[in-house]
Amino acid sequence: MLNWLTHLAIILQSNDCVFCQQATRSLTGICDVCSEQLPRMFPRSYQHVLLSHAPQFAAHMLKRQRLCISVWRYRQSIRWLLNRYKEGGNSHWSRLLALQLSAQIIFAYRYHGLALPDCLVAMPCTESDWLQRGFHPAGLITYECGRLLNIEVVKRGLYWIKRVEKQKRVGRQQRWLNRLDAIRATRALSDRSIAVIDDICTTGASLCAASEAVYRVGACTVDVWSLAYNPRQSRSDTSLLDLSALE
Ligand SMILES: [Zn+2]
Numbered sequence: 001m002l003n004w005l006t007h008l009a010i011i012l013q014s015n016d017c018v019f020c021q022q023a024t025r026s027l028t029g030i031c032d033v034c035s036e037q038l039p040r041m042f043p044r045s046y047q048h049v050l051l052s053h054a055p056q057f058a059a060h061m062l063k064r065q066r067l068c069i070s071v072w073r074y075r076q077s078i079r080w081l082l083n084r085y086k087e088g089g090n091s092h093w094s095r096l097l098a099l100q101l102s103a104q105i106i107f108a109y110r111y112h113g114l115a116l117p118d119c120l121v122a123m124p125c126t127e128s129d130w131l132q133r134g135f136h137p138a139g140l141i142t143y144e145c146g147r148l149l150n151i152e153v154v155k156r157g158l159y160w161i162k163r164v165e166k167q168k169r170v171g172r173q174q175r176w177l178n179r180l181d182a183i184r185a186t187r188a189l190s191d192r193s194i195a196v197i198d199d200i201c202t203t204g205a206s207l208c209a210a211s212e213a214v215y216r217v218g219a220c221t222v223d224v225w226s227l228a229y230n231p232r233q234s235r236s237d238t239s240l241l242d243l244s245a246l247e
Contacts, residue, residue, distance in 0.1 A: 018081065018093065029096035039073040041229060043107035046070070049231070050204040058176050061208045064215065067112060067223040070201055071104045074230030082199055082228060091135045097227055098144030101197075105149065105225060115193075117223055120146050121157035123198035123210055124183065141227070142197045151195075158183050158196075158210055172203060179209040190218035201226040 017024045017031035024031035030038070045067040054062050072078045085093045109116055122142035130136055146153035164178045183206075196210045201224065211222035 018084075018096065019077065028099050029093070030100075038077055039075045041070050041073060041104075043069070043104050044111050045108065046229065050201075053172075053203065053231070055173050055176055058180075058205070058208060061212055062204055064222070065204075065208070065211050065224055066221045067108065067114070068201065068204065068207075069105060069108045069223070070226045070229035071100050072228045074200060074228040078228045086133060086137045086199065089134075091133075091137075091140060094137070094140035094144050098141050098148060101141065101225060101227055102145050102148040105145070105195075116149060116151060117193040117195040117221070119152045119154050119157075119189065119192050120149075120195050120197055121154040121185075121210075121214065123196060123206060124156075124158045124160050126160055126163070138198050141199065145197065145225075154187070154189070154194075157186055157189075158213055159186060164206075175203055176205045176208075179205045180212075181209070183209045183213040185213045185217040188217050189214060191220050192218075193221040193223075194219045195223045195225050198224070198226045200228045200230055202230045 015024055015026075015029070016022065017026070017034055018029050019034040020031060022031055026032060026035070028035070047062060047065060047068045050068055051059060051062050074082075081093075081097075084090050085097060105116070120142050122136065122139040125133075125136045125138065142153055145151070160182055161184050162182050164182055194211075194214050196207055196214065198207055198210075201207055204224070207224040207226070211224060214222050
């Protein structure tokens, strides 16, 4: 039904770009002009960049993740897009965001010569976030990616077992410590290859906690996918050079 309505909207040219509000024939919901200006990442794993910023004790866990892939860098346009999706009542944007993520995933797996994973699982959201937003942003993206890529989705596969402070209020080391051991998996995933999906990857701490939870229930490999990577480096940080090479 939604597909049919989208096609009708395109025929009538009332399918507006989410950024500039101009009518577009693009099925992605982002017109070609706006799409070219987005800070798209090269479709390749940036695990080495996460590793260069992680505290020593977390390195072995990050190395256990096979691929870390994002669609965009978390710059102003993407911050606006994801903020409007999560906080602005635009849960229907999950479809266009999942289209972007799925396309990036196909390119990235082709680049690395790997097969797509067996199952997808969403990063869990807290009950208070769910009550505030009325939906689970990463959950909807995961559901849509499963549909688009024809991969099984493990519904409510992960849950938080303790409260963690919002990332902004705590330091880098503390962010890792708070999250380690904070997530559990709800069912066995023996010998399955899994991708954990979140909206934003900052230090990789939350995604690492999720992938460790999935490994504990028997997963053979874990990849982490997100819409945006937010590196948050200082200006003097030379690894920004690594990052610019990713785009
Ligand atoms: Zn546009």
